[in-house]
Amino acid sequence: LAALGMSWLQPVIVGGGRVRVSSGTLRRSALARRRIAAAQVRGSVGSLREQLNAPPDSAATLGSAATVDCAATLVGRPAGRPDPAELARRRAAYRADLADGLDRFFERPRSTCPWCGGGELSTRLLGRDVAQGKPGEFRYDRCAGCGHVFQNPRLSLDGLEFYYRDFYDGLGATALEEVFGFSPEPYLDRARQAIPTPRNWLDVGGGHGHFCNVARTVWPGTRFDALDIGAGIEEAARRRWVDHAYRGFFPELAAEVKGRYDIISMFHYLEHTRDPRAELDAAAAVLEPGGHLLIEVPNPDSPAARLYGALWPGWLIPQHQHLMPAANVAAALQERGFAVQETRFGEVHQKGDPVMALYGLLQRLAPSPSAAWRTTAVPRRARAVRALTAAALVPAFAGGLVLDEVSRPYLTSGSRANAYRILARRL
Known part of the structure; x- marks a missing residue:
């Protein structure tokens, strides 16, 4: 009250006698x-x-x-x-x-880590699809050797089609458009990198083209192309939010785009893929020496992942199949001929977890x-x-x-953020 x-x-208080407010206006x-x-x-x-x-x-x-x-x-x-x-x-x-049941949506469980091959696995969490509410229970295991967290058993190709359906496209397209278009700030922050002015930028997992459309304001002379498996990427081309759209899987298109780009970005993309290491192999094959690779993914070691459990949006069950500690990604990049220039947490933290x-x-x-x-x-x-x-x-x-606001200073200090970003240069 x-x-x-x-x-x-408030009108009278703000005016402070300098702005006349009639009694009728005040009422x-x-x-x-x-x-x-x-x-x-x-x-x-x-x-x-x-x-x-x-x-x-x-x-x-x-x-x-x-x-x-x-x-x-x-x-x-x-x-x-x-x-x-x-x-x-x-x-x-x-x-x-x-009517045919859910079994066909899953592959056989594996007994070794898909990242390092270690055999010491433990259940990290059991969860359900809360984004759409589709049926099924999903298990995520953690490797004691490298800390990699992965869906086990992972979804089959039929399962991926079923659980992705009507999320980014179809019935869910309108709602997701509101989410992706809510604010340009995350896209601007991702675009503002300390790199030479790129001539050609490829955004892998480009979705509906929101990043490319906003990033043009940072790099107005750069050509922005994007790649994705969904129909949204074709809509991005129709809107002219991207200069060219590739629809398909990145490793399969690597030979076609080899040598064309100064920088490749993967924003919240690797965690969706069936084999993240194959995606890094493709990036290494496409980029020439001096090119840059920019990766952003959820941080499975964030306190937020423990606090919110299976409800943490970083899990995005069952779409996210792999969650990789930052050290794992950095080491994998070095193995593929990249020099890691920066691993950033802090401001990469995304609002909205609670x-x-x-x-x-x-x-x-x-x-x-x-x-x-x-x-x-x-x-x-x-x-x-x-x-x-x-x-x-x-x-x-x-x-x-x-x-969300009160916890932000804590979560944006050190390596506690719910996401991290790595910038690497091809040697």
């Missing part, structure tokens, strides 16, 4: 300054009512509808929704996939019943439970924002 009163009087100020917020509340309530009243297979029950509608409400534009026929088709495809962990908790406690891959006996009741659970977690989300 005190904060509300101070907010109401109306509290409401006038909150019209946008009121409109957002009305939009959120309307969206929730629409989802609660919608039939299970309607477009209003899109799996990521709550996230998309929330983001669209906050930025003041309507959320994109798929065609109902397309949504129904995807639901049928998911039902057919799940909030994303709470979102994962929401997904675990009350998964979205409207997701195309879920079948719920009483969808309306399940949607009500999810809405009530989300409402109950609102204070925790607010606390998470505070915790």
Whole structure:
């Protein structure tokens, strides 16, 4: 109440007698300054009512509808929704996939470390997919010899297709576009490297091209190309956010791009790959002496990984298949003819761990019943439970924002950051 009163009087307090505020303006100020917020509340309530009243297979029950509608409400534009026929088709495809069971989505477990070959393994964590809420339990093992953490058993090619589907593209494209386009600052920080002006830059794992589009403001004379396996990379080329798009696997395209680039970047890419060492082999083959390789990945040794457990967004279960300590990556680069110029933690730390962990908790406690891959006996009741659970977690989300800021000085000191970045030069 005190904060509300101070907010109401803020125009008079700020003016300090230098700016005249009439009594009528003062009476109306509290409401006038909150019209946008009121409109957002009305939009959120309307969206929730629409989802609660919608039939299970309607477009209003899109799996990521709550996230998309929330983001669209906050930025003041309507959320994109798929065609109902397309949504129904995807639901049928998911039902057919799940009818065959989950076993085919996994390879056989391995008994040795894929990084160093050591045989002393222990279970690091068991987790579930909380980003999308798709079924399955995933085990991550840690090698006692080198500290490498890896998914064991790892996903098969069919499994990768199933768990990636509708995350970066398809039904999840709109929500991810909001996330990737939220702020240019991380992209600017990645682009500002102490290197000679590059003529040609290849961003491997370039996604929808957000980094390349922003990095042009740092290096306006540089050509930015990008490579990825998803359809988003073709959208990046259509938008002209990248000069050229390669769609495929980097090791398979290495011969085609050999010698063309001064610098190759891999931002949160290696952890997604089936064999990170093969990706480093490809980078060494593509870059000429004097070229640079820039890598950024989650830090499995961060206190955040222990604090949030399987809900830590750095795991991104099950998409992340390998999490490598910084020393492992640096040593592997040196073995391949690179000189490591800098290993940076600190400002590489990414905001949002507490909030994303709470979102994962929401997904675990009350998964979205409207997701195309879920079948719920009483969808309306399940949607009500999810809405009530989300409402109950609102204070925790607010606390998470505070915790994120309070813990930042600790996590950005030393090597505690939730991510690290390595800049290496090809010898």
